[in-house]
Amino acid sequence: MSNSASSPESAGQNPVGPTDGTAPRGLAELRAELDRIDTLVHDLLIERALVVEEVGRSGKPAAFRPGREAAIVRRLTGRHTGKLPKQALFRIWRELLAGTTGMQTPLQIAVCDADPGAGMTQIAREHFGAMTPLRAHRSPSGALTEVCNRTASVAVLPMPTESDGWWTTLSRQQPRIHVIARLPFWSIRPEGTPTAQALVVATSAPDPSGHDRSLLLLELDADVSRQKLTAELTAAGLPPGTMVLHRAPGSPIASVLVEVDGYVADDDKRLADVPRQKVVLGGYAVPIGDNA
Numbered sequence: 001m002s003n004s005a006s007s008p009e010s011a012g013q014n015p016v017g018p019t020d021g022t023a024p025r026g027l028a029e030l031r032a033e034l035d036r037i038d039t040l041v042h043d044l045l046i047e048r049a050l051v052v053e054e055v056g057r058s059g060k061p062a063a064f065r066p067g068r069e070a071a072i073v074r075r076l077t078g079r080h081t082g083k084l085p086k087q088a089l090f091r092i093w094r095e096l097l098a099g100t101t102g103m104q105t106p107l108q109i110a111v112c113d114a115d116p117g118a119g120m121t122q123i124a125r126e127h128f129g130a131m132t133p134l135r136a137h138r139s140p141s142g143a144l145t146e147v148c149n150r151t152a153s154v155a156v157l158p159m160p161t162e163s164d165g166w167w168t169t170l171s172r173q174q175p176r177i178h179v180i181a182r183l184p185f186w187s188i189r190p191e192g193t194p195t196a197q198a199l200v201v202a203t204s205a206p207d208p209s210g211h212d213r214s215l216l217l218l219e220l221d222a223d224v225s226r227q228k229l230t231a232e233l234t235a236a237g238l239p240p241g242t243m244v245l246h247r248a249p250g251s252p253i254a255s256v257l258v259e260v261d262g263y264v265a266d267d268d269k270r271l272a273d274v275p276r277q278k279v280v281l282g283g284y285a286v287p288i289g290d291n292a
Helices: 027-056 066-079 086-104 119-128 140-148 166-172 226-235 269-273
Strands: 109-112 134-137 154-158 178-183 198-202 212-221 240-246 253-261 278-285
Touching: 027 086, 066 086, 066 278, 086 119, 109 119, 109 140, 119 134, 119 154, 119 178, 119 198, 134 140, 140 154, 140 166, 140 198, 154 166, 154 178, 166 212, 166 240, 166 278, 198 278, 226 240, 226 253
Parallel strands: 109 134, 109 154, 178 278
Antiparallel strands: 154 198, 178 198, 212 253, 212 278, 240 253
């Protein structure tokens, strides 16, 4: 049996250190170095918060800018090196962005979550911060009402389907409500993480991130096929991706939600070449890991 008193570990001399031929640093020295780095990181966080305060005083229209936040996270994960997982870097920055956004405008989240496993609530927490105030609703209308009444900053709603037409009401809401994000933004889902998908809506318009998709709402007569609509949109320079159709019982008119690549604003000139009633519902930054 070895003498534990003389072992490097018990003496605080854990042989972890550089591999360039220099003497390895002891555990106490390494811990002191980590403390020094933690202090530097904290100093930078304080400095960053001071700049955020200046931004808040600049009079910009909305504190929550999902496009800007997506661009920040993409840039940082793109330059990342070393063994710290990118997923951990993403989580750190999501909490940081949630905290600094809340410094400027208090966030309140409304979530439509009828899932017994609370999957929608989990992905909302993942994106907006673990401690951000959140209220869950059983229906999309309940969450949307909170945004309309300004008792919630954003609503997290299920992905559009043909059977649930909540998305057909967005353009008729007062104030106008836009789709501004898609969740989860980190689309690479490790085992055990929620797999729910959601759209985020708010009264503020979406902001471009540099890699976006937009959502258009169009009216479709009974005699117009999806193939014809695809041809019209492609001719206008807006080739469609996913389409979701919803028809109210007894109505000859169907609402069609069309996803297109890129950022499309209300004044996009291509929209004039689409020969039917249409409105831009908003858009979202393409999630990390989504190469489709």
